[in-house]
Amino acid sequence: xxxxxxATISGLMTGVMYSLVALGFVLIFKASGIFNFAQGVLALFAxxxxxxxMEMFAVPGWLAIILTVGVMIALAWLIxxxxxxxxVNQTPIILFMSTIGLAYVLEGVGDLLWGSDxxxxxxxxxxxxxxxxxxxxxxxxxxxEVVAAITAAVLVTVLAVFFQKTRIGRALRxxxxxxxxxxSVGISLRTIWVIVWSVAGIVALVAGIMWGTKxxxxxSLSLIALKALPVLxxxxxxxxxxxxxxxxxxxxxxxxxxxxxxxxxxxxxxxxFAYVLALAFLLFRPQGLFGERIIERV
Amino acid sequence: xTEHRKRIGDNVLKVENITLSFGGVEAxxxxxxxxxxxxxLAIIGxxxxxxxxxxxxxxxxxxxxxGTITYRGEVRSAMRxxxxxxxxxxxxxxxxxxxxxxxxxxxxxxxxxxxxxxNFLWQMLYYGPARREETAHRRRVEEIIDFLEIQAxxxxxxxxxxxxxxxxxxxxxxxxxxPQLLLLDEPMAGMNVEEKEDMSRFIIDVNEQFGxxxxxxxxxxxxxxxxxxxxxxxxxxxxxxxxxPDEVRANQDVIDAYLGVPHE
Numbered sequence: 001x002x003x004x005x006x007a008t009i010s011g012l013m014t015g016v017m018y019s020l021v022a023l024g025f026v027l028i029f030k031a032s033g034i035f036n037f038a039q040g041v042l043a044l045f046a047x048x049x050x051x052x053x054m055e056m057f058a059v060p061g062w063l064a065i066i067l068t069v070g071v072m073i074a075l076a077w078l079i080x081x082x083x084x085x086x087x088v089n090q091t092p093i094i095l096f097m098s099t100i101g102l103a104y105v106l107e108g109v110g111d112l113l114w115g116s117d118x119x120x121x122x123x124x125x126x127x128x129x130x131x132x133x134x135x136x137x138x139x140x141x142x143x144x145e146v147v148a149a150i151t152a153a154v155l156v157t158v159l160a161v162f163f164q165k166t167r168i169g170r171a172l173r174x175x176x177x178x179x180x181x182x183x184s185v186g187i188s189l190r191t192i193w194v195i196v197w198s199v200a201g202i203v204a205l206v207a208g209i210m211w212g213t214k215x216x217x218x219x220s221l222s223l224i225a226l227k228a229l230p231v232l233x234x235x236x237x238x239x240x241x242x243x244x245x246x247x248x249x250x251x252x253x254x255x256x257x258x259x260x261x262x263x264x265x266x267x268x269x270x271x272x273f274a275y276v277l278a279l280a281f282l283l284f285r286p287q288g289l290f291g292e293r294i295i296e297r298v
Numbered sequence: 299x300t301e302h303r304k305r306i307g308d309n310v311l312k313v314e315n316i317t318l319s320f321g322g323v324e325a326x327x328x329x330x331x332x333x334x335x336x337x338x339l340a341i342i343g344x345x346x347x348x349x350x351x352x353x354x355x356x357x358x359x360x361x362x363x364x365g366t367i368t369y370r371g372e373v374r375s376a377m378r379x380x381x382x383x384x385x386x387x388x389x390x391x392x393x394x395x396x397x398x399x400x401x402x403x404x405x406x407x408x409x410x411x412x413x414x415x416x417n418f419l420w421q422m423l424y425y426g427p428a429r430r431e432e433t434a435h436r437r438r439v440e441e442i443i444d445f446l447e448i449q450a451x452x453x454x455x456x457x458x459x460x461x462x463x464x465x466x467x468x469x470x471x472x473x474x475x476x477p478q479l480l481l482l483d484e485p486m487a488g489m490n491v492e493e494k495e496d497m498s499r500f501i502i503d504v505n506e507q508f509g510x511x512x513x514x515x516x517x518x519x520x521x522x523x524x525x526x527x528x529x530x531x532x533x534x535x536x537x538x539x540x541x542x543p544d545e546v547r548a549n550q551d552v553i554d555a556y557l558g559v560p561h562e
Contacts, residue, residue: 166428167407167414174397174408181395184357185475186383186412 006139007255013145015251016152017214020207021224022231022243023155024200029237030163031172031196032084034095038103040225042201045110046072047208047217051121052114061123065205072201073194080193088189089179107222116219121212148210152244155206159199160240172196176238230278236291245289250274306527307335309368310479310511311356316365318351325351326362327535333479338505339513340522340543343532344555349515350392352532353481356513357382357389369479384412388477390468392484392515398457402467405456406442409474410435439474446470446500462493466500473504480504482514486521494518498525523547531555 021043028036036042049071053064083098126143133141163169174182175192183189211221227250235246254273262269281288311333318326326348333339341349354360356367358377367374369385377387388409397405414431443449446466451459456467465485472480485501486494498521504510516522522529522543529546531538539549546552 165432167411167432170400170404170408171411173400173404174411177397177399178395180359181391181397182408183359183379184383184389184391184395185409185471186380187408188380 002138007259008252009139009141010145011252011255012248013142013149013251014255015248016145016149016244017207017210017247018224018227018231018250019244019247020148020152020155020203020210021228022235022247023152023159023240024203024207025225025228025232026235026237026240026243027159027200027203028196029176029232030240031176032095032193033092033176034099035092035237036200037096037099037225038106039200039204039228040222041103041106041110042072042204043208043211043224044217044219044222045075045106045208046201046205047121047212047221048110048114048119050123050205050209051119051212051217054123055119065123065209068205069202072205073198076194076197076201079197080190084193085190103222107219118216118218119212121209121217123209123213125209125213127213144210144213151206151210155203156240156244163240168192168195227274230274232288233278233281234288236288239288239290242288242290250277253277305336305509309333310335310370312368313352313356314366314368316352316355316362316367318348318355318360318362324535326355328365329532329535329537330365331530331537331540333511333513334528335511336505336509337511337527338501338525339511340526340529341513341515341532342517342519342522342529343538346534347532348535349532350483351535353389353483353513353515357387357481383475386475386478387481388472388475388479389481390465390472390483390485392487394461394464394468396456396464396468396471399455401453402443402448402451402456402459402470403439403453405467406439406470406474407435409471410439412475442470442473445473445503462489465489465497469497469500473508476508477510480510480512482512484515484517486516486518494521501525 021040024039024042025036028034028039046068050064050068053059053067054061059067079102083102084095087095087098125147128143130141130143130146133139163172171182171187171192172195174185174187175189179189182192207224208217208221211224231243231246231250233246234249235242235244254270257273258267258270309332312330313332314330316326316329317324329348329352341352343349351360355362356377358379358381361376365375367377369377369382369387397408400408414435443452446469448463448466448470451463451467456464459467465487469482469485472482482501486497489497501512501514502525505512514526526543528541529543530540531546531549531552533555538551538555539546541549
């Protein structure tokens, strides 16, 4: 029983990490209808920048984070200026292709600026097992994962309120829905895009910090984007809570599958379980758990 | 009807020699006309005459190759949508461009975007000024909802509404901008007689109560002749006529091109 609880908690915590990445996708998809292939690379780039700044200028972690936020906002502005601005009113597939290009450019620039070796990220986040949980309940829980969970909860709450209740949030949804109509009420597409890519960049930074602290900043970080895909399919591409719930389900699901089914088929289920689950969802509930049903009057 | 005619003032907007082409197709050829303050101007013409293109030029979706647009004294070679909205030009669309996933209320609130100024941080926290501002604008939006009699559908996602009501929500969103110039692209398309009567009444009320200048495209001649102060007739991208409904009705070119030569 104890083992089961431990596995579940560990799964939930991994799920939170997936959610953090998925969140960035949802933001950009919700606000511009673009599936942003570069989201994983954005996390890598943010992580590299953070470590790079800390190493190069020997600044403390908190200052480096603030500087990196600045870099991500500048990056959002550049992306709007150099890429998106020229692609207004293009079909989603073209915008998608442009984000693939963007992913490779960013990866190259990150390499060029900060080098390609694995870097250790330590901004002073607590690591190791939580003594409290170990002593009280005899459970092994990573401190870092608890921090990640709390961070994710705060992020999601703020973003959900922001999207639902505020003018900019409403403008973001409006832009996602209909470019032309949004323009006609005076919403500036360019400002909105800079805002949404900035927020996505900051979310990517958070994901980069968590994953980087856990396993070092390295190229494979950009591949966690692939793990975010099934999370998105489960949760729905347009739902912020969906990204969280989807991440948790995938995290726990793959842990359980590994432990209870893996032994029967020789293991390594963890690697593909998420995708099978996503496939099942595509067949039976393509909009995901929380996605918007597409309503079309004919 | 008679009241607002008395108040008609100077030009609000004047287009001169507007020429617009897409590749080899000339959508508009040297069009000039003006829109006067507080009037209801109808733009009519057969399908493909360039009516919607004309509205798109006025609110900046299209940039004409030649000609000038003078809005409130400023001469420009092209408008831009964001600036047009800022300077009080609102519009609706032929095929209803609403934010389909959002509620009626949110759609109308989006029309207030330009009037809300609370800064980004407060917005993120949804606290203090942001909250107060939201409440103040909400009050204004409720007035518009009452005005257009759409109280019952406040919370409904607009994608689920019947077409006639969507048109009305779109008008509400435009009104939420408190525009000086309102461009309506076929506000009554696809409506039944009763809905058309309602819409006509709303358009006249907006014009009379708020003094809003209105330029509208409409195919229903009965409606056009009833509610408009002046009519501009386009055909194949050219202007055929421009005048009061009676003048236009009597114009031989218009009769031939648009109102129809009797079929023999």
